[in-house]
Amino acid sequence: MRDYPIYAYKEVLDEEFPFKIEVRTPLNMNRSVHAHEHLQLCYMMSGSCLHWAAGKQYVLTKGDLFSIPPFQEHRLGPRDSMDFTMVQVDFMPHAINESFRDLARMQTFVDFAYIRPLISEADLLPKMALPPSTQPEAENLLRAILSEWEEQEDGYRLAIKADLLKLLVITGRQYKQYALTQSRHEHQKVALHREAFYKAIAYMETHYSEDLHLEAIAAKALMAPSYFSHMLRLVRGKSFIELLSAIRIQASMELLRGTDLNVTEIATRAGYNHISHFNRTFKKITGVTPGDFRKHR
Structure with a gap:
């Protein structure tokens, strides 16, 4: 402790x-x-x-x-x-x-x-x-x-x-x-940790529809949760939640542009279990509601 x-x-x-x-x-x-x-x-x-x-x-x-x-x-x-x-x-x-x-x-x-x-x-x-x-x-x-x-x-x-x-x-x-x-050993250890960090980000970008948690993703990065979130701020300028939200909203924007799926289905595919949470997050990031975004696609 x-x-x-x-x-x-x-x-x-x-x-x-x-x-x-x-x-x-x-x-x-x-x-x-x-x-x-x-x-x-x-x-x-x-x-x-x-x-x-x-x-x-x-x-x-x-x-x-x-x-x-x-x-x-x-x-x-x-x-x-x-x-x-x-x-x-x-x-x-x-x-x-x-x-x-x-x-x-x-x-x-x-x-x-x-x-x-x-x-x-x-x-x-x-x-x-x-x-x-x-x-x-x-x-x-x-x-x-x-x-x-x-x-x-x-x-x-x-x-x-x-x-x-x-x-x-x-x-x-x-x-x-x-x-x-x-030593070659040191090179390998540093490279391993760097690679694990970027693989964790890649995992977020491909598994965003799943129920992702900071602790589990940080473990993939071989980092403590607080340190992983700090590194995300350094490299991507966002915390874990901010980056995950940005990835999910970007995916939902692509679905709104390229499919006729209803907003509830798109929210689910983007990783949101509650439509109200999806709507709030979408508007916070894009400035418009999902419905308005689709009308002007």
């Missing part, structure tokens, strides 16, 4: 611009086990500390970049008497791009930040050591983001989005290089 808090992003980030950047040291590290709804990227600027994630302990040193995906329990801890400075970036994907598409298309970054940390194998560390040649560029971007965040002059959000997106591109490119040096 879970005995640690999970923070909703609206509790710790501004809803209008869900982003935050902070500098962590031994004086202000979070030593309590917790999780959060948003994505967290951390970079070790100097020193060394300990990090516990998914029940395992890792040593972090200068140049390490690591990701804490949504809903993963973790905490920081001191390493003997060593000092450290770490930059912590908390954000929701739509802080960068409302459509989610640009970030979702960065497959290598998604693998590093969202998929790889799910794989709790001893040889799969949830971190990546940036090479010395890449560290200055990453650190300069983080300093620029931190400066914009602290000063908040006109246009600071656009500046942060631009620099953060550049940082994510660097992260994705570096992970691609990093992955080339890793």
Whole structure:
């Protein structure tokens, strides 16, 4: 049973611009086990500390970049008497791009930040050591983001989005290089989880007429239900219910255009057991009733 808090992003980030950047040291590290709804990227600027994630302990040193995906329990801890400075970036994907598409298309970054940390194998560390040649560029971007965040002059959000997106591109490119040096086993595990996720979406698109539940579809994706729903928001911009409704309504629109079936039969074929629910959902998504849609097909 879970005995640690999970923070909703609206509790710790501004809803209008869900982003935050902070500098962590031994004086202000979070030593309590917790999780959060948003994505967290951390970079070790100097020193060394300990990090516990998914029940395992890792040593972090200068140049390490690591990701804490949504809903993963973790905490920081001191390493003997060593000092450290770490930059912590908390954000929701739509802080960068409302459509989610640009970030979702960065497959290598998604693998590093969202998929790889799910794989709790001893040889799969949830971190990546940036090479010395890449560290200055990453650190300069983080300093620029931190400066914009602290000063908040006109246009600071656009500046942060631009620099953060550049940082994510660097992260994705570096992970691609990093992955080339890793074992074939790791490649297979990451690919398996990614493939399972997209197969779960494909299952929704072909079995929408059935009584589908988040828990069962998330199991097909090899993810916890809350995490699967979060990934759907990243990749498709919709929650599980929103995506399933969109798929069902799209199918019903095709039936309304291409057949003479009555609305009740179409609702049933689209996966709705109650005509009133179908009518409400159809109008919410399309702006018109099924009957009006058919008249103007």
